[in-house]
Amino acid sequence: RMKFIIGIGGVTNAGKTTLTERLIKNLPNCCVIHQDDFFKPQDQIEFGEDGFKQWDVITSLDMDAMVNTVKGWMENPEKFARSHGVTVSPKSDSSDPEHKIHILIIEGFLLYNYKPLLDVYSKCYYVTIPYGECKRRRSMRTYTVPDPPGLFDGHVWPMYLKYRQEMENNRLDIQYLDGMRTKDDLYNQVYKGIQNSLLNVL
Ligand SMILES: Nc1ncnc2c1ncn2[C@@H]1O[C@H](COP(=O)(O)OP(=O)(O)O)[C@@H](O)[C@H]1O
Numbered sequence: 001r002m003k004f005i006i007g008i009g010g011v012t013n014a015g016k017t018t019l020t021e022r023l024i025k026n027l028p029n030c031c032v033i034h035q036d037d038f039f040k041p042q043d044q045i046e047f048g049e050d051g052f053k054q055w056d057v058i059t060s061l062d063m064d065a066m067v068n069t070v071k072g073w074m075e076n077p078e079k080f081a082r083s084h085g086v087t088v089s090p091k092s093d094s095s096d097p098e099h100k101i102h103i104l105i106i107e108g109f110l111l112y113n114y115k116p117l118l119d120v121y122s123k124c125y126y127v128t129i130p131y132g133e134c135k136r137r138r139s140m141r142t143y144t145v146p147d148p149p150g151l152f153d154g155h156v157w158p159m160y161l162k163y164r165q166e167m168e169n170n171r172l173d174i175q176y177l178d179g180m181r182t183k184d185d186l187y188n189q190v191y192k193g194i195q196n197s198l199l200n201v202l
């Protein structure tokens, strides 16, 4: 079977998880890896010169563990699916070309800033929203470690700008998505895009 890896990157609260959840429900043989699951424990996150715990930098994540998880899927997507509770369509069902494929979605806010993971993607998406909307959505969200006052302007947004610049210097073929559009619009656009890509590779 073909293997196809989709990156859903983007700024915090852009709607990555919302979009991803709907895609995995509707794509065949589709597994998911959330970058948020690879945050290091709180006591390993250092304080920066900005006075904040440095959550929004690549070293706050155990990226080696994330790479190994991706490799695990690549080596045996069937087994990965089974052990993650994903139903795999039977191989004999070859009448439907869609089912000749294994799909992995990798979702997260720093997807395209780690060299060992840059060349695994078949398709790279990046969802953006403007500063004001990002700050508003973020203020309504509660993480395992709640944001201290001033974190967004003092750390989250500046680090986003820094890593986004670095990402753009990496010259990946990234398709940008406007996260201000409705959830339905975003989903329909991406679902159609993936369908088209699959038709080309199958
Ligand atoms: N297209 C959208 N338009 C408006 N609000 C959205 C949209 N997509 C997601 N949201 C809302 O924004 C917040 C963050 O969404 P989420 O999918 O968790 O973002 P992320 O995973 O990028 O941090 C949630 O409250 C969600 O309901």
Ligand SMILES: O=C(O)c1ccc[n+]([C@@H]2O[C@H](COP(=O)([O-])O)[C@@H](O)[C@H]2O)c1
Residues within 6 Å of the ligand: 011, 012, 013, 016, 017, 036, 039, 055, 056, 108, 109, 143, 144, 145, 156
């Ligand atoms: O998940 C956690 O344990 C966690 C703990 C502290 C902070 N976060 C925040 O998670 C954000 C990235 O996730 P997301 O879903 O908003 O893209 C990032 O901006 C961090 O500041 C996440």
